[in-house]
Amino acid sequence: MHPYAGEVGIAGVLDRAADGGRITPDEALLLYTDAPLHALGQAADAVRRRRFPDNIATYIIDRNINYTNVCVTACKFCAFYRAPKHDEGWTHSQEEILRRCGEAVELGATQIMLQGGHSPELGIEWYEQTFSAIKSNYPQLTLHSLGASEVVHISKTSTLDFGTVIRRLNAAGLDSFAGAGAEILVQRPRTAIAPLKEDGETWLSVMETAHRLGVESTATFMMGTGETNAERIEHLRMIRDVQDRTGGFRSFIPWTYQPENNHLRGRTQATSLEYLRMVAVARLFFDNVNHLQGSWLTTGKDIGQLTLHFGADDLGSVMLEENVVSSAGARHRSNRTELIDLIRGAGRIPAQRDTLYNHLVVHRDPQDDPVDDRVHSHFSSTALRLLPVAAAN
Numbered sequence: 001m002h003p004y005a006g007e008v009g010i011a012g013v014l015d016r017a018a019d020g021g022r023i024t025p026d027e028a029l030l031l032y033t034d035a036p037l038h039a040l041g042q043a044a045d046a047v048r049r050r051r052f053p054d055n056i057a058t059y060i061i062d063r064n065i066n067y068t069n070v071c072v073t074a075c076k077f078c079a080f081y082r083a084p085k086h087d088e089g090w091t092h093s094q095e096e097i098l099r100r101c102g103e104a105v106e107l108g109a110t111q112i113m114l115q116g117g118h119s120p121e122l123g124i125e126w127y128e129q130t131f132s133a134i135k136s137n138y139p140q141l142t143l144h145s146l147g148a149s150e151v152v153h154i155s156k157t158s159t160l161d162f163g164t165v166i167r168r169l170n171a172a173g174l175d176s177f178a179g180a181g182a183e184i185l186v187q188r189p190r191t192a193i194a195p196l197k198e199d200g201e202t203w204l205s206v207m208e209t210a211h212r213l214g215v216e217s218t219a220t221f222m223m224g225t226g227e228t229n230a231e232r233i234e235h236l237r238m239i240r241d242v243q244d245r246t247g248g249f250r251s252f253i254p255w256t257y258q259p260e261n262n263h264l265r266g267r268t269q270a271t272s273l274e275y276l277r278m279v280a281v282a283r284l285f286f287d288n289v290n291h292l293q294g295s296w297l298t299t300g301k302d303i304g305q306l307t308l309h310f311g312a313d314d315l316g317s318v319m320l321e322e323n324v325v326s327s328a329g330a331r332h333r334s335n336r337t338e339l340i341d342l343i344r345g346a347g348r349i350p351a352q353r354d355t356l357y358n359h360l361v362v363h364r365d366p367q368d369d370p371v372d373d374r375v376h377s378h379f380s381s382t383a384l385r386l387l388p389v390a391a392a393n
């Protein structure tokens, strides 16, 4: 029996967490496995209300530009990559990347997420040239891109230490790192799904180095690849410990593994209920991370909306383009109008944010909502402008 089990134990931990008190990993595990769902959601929502008393929930317009699918890391959950020299491997030219940035700007995007495979052909100079070309053509775009895994990869291909890679990328125009590549940081399940990826401690140490150099990031969690409940909580603990030292994680973004076209073949998957419990426990556990993002992309819009009642204050991106998660079976699409409606339907005030979570537009009156049906998710490498809008909706 769990040492804190029993209604009084759970209620006491929930009350303390709802009041902003710190909970231990053991207590987080107890809440995750045993707390009544309703009480768990209420406690997480109380924390969210105190953090964001303006009752606003946010979304962002951005574009994921997947610059190459060539990758030597061969993660077992990944349906996107192709090994070097594979017939279906591709790497976008700088012109193509700039064209996609231009389209994104046209559609109101404020952020670009450059995310790609670990191609042995791409050294740090490629990234520097690409970032500085984007920044000189589109200075209004924030480059929230790459992640700790890319830093590790570039440090190998260019024989540089992590700090030098981070400094050079930052000097070339990278503003902040995405939290991608965290998957699960605990070594046993991480080795099982991504044996060639850097270990979890290395991922964290790159992020810690970046934070100390003034480059902030987000942190993510891909649930549902066969990890235990205790390992799920351990993932949170590893991130919280670094955050205690650096404060550089702006948000935590849990999402669920997608089962198609990859070596794991969906033998394991997190349920919607597990996902909601994780969102709530994360809100209670991360007393040192400001924002919590619910994923509509991997869990669907209904569950995405429900996360707003379980502690989330952000629904992430409209995703003008995304190819990686969709390759593995994520079929959910949305658009700005729909995200605004989902947020409003949850009793919150929708706002478009930037990368730093500043509110760019607060949608207080439905009559003033933006009407632009081109601002929708699109899961293809094909240029937006070449697609009839109806076909892409």
Ligand code: SF4
Pocket (backbone or CB within 6 Å): 071, 072, 073, 074, 075, 078, 079, 080, 081, 116, 117, 118, 149
């Ligand atoms: S998840 Fe990233 S690192 Fe892993 S195989 Fe796919 S592209 Fe490569």
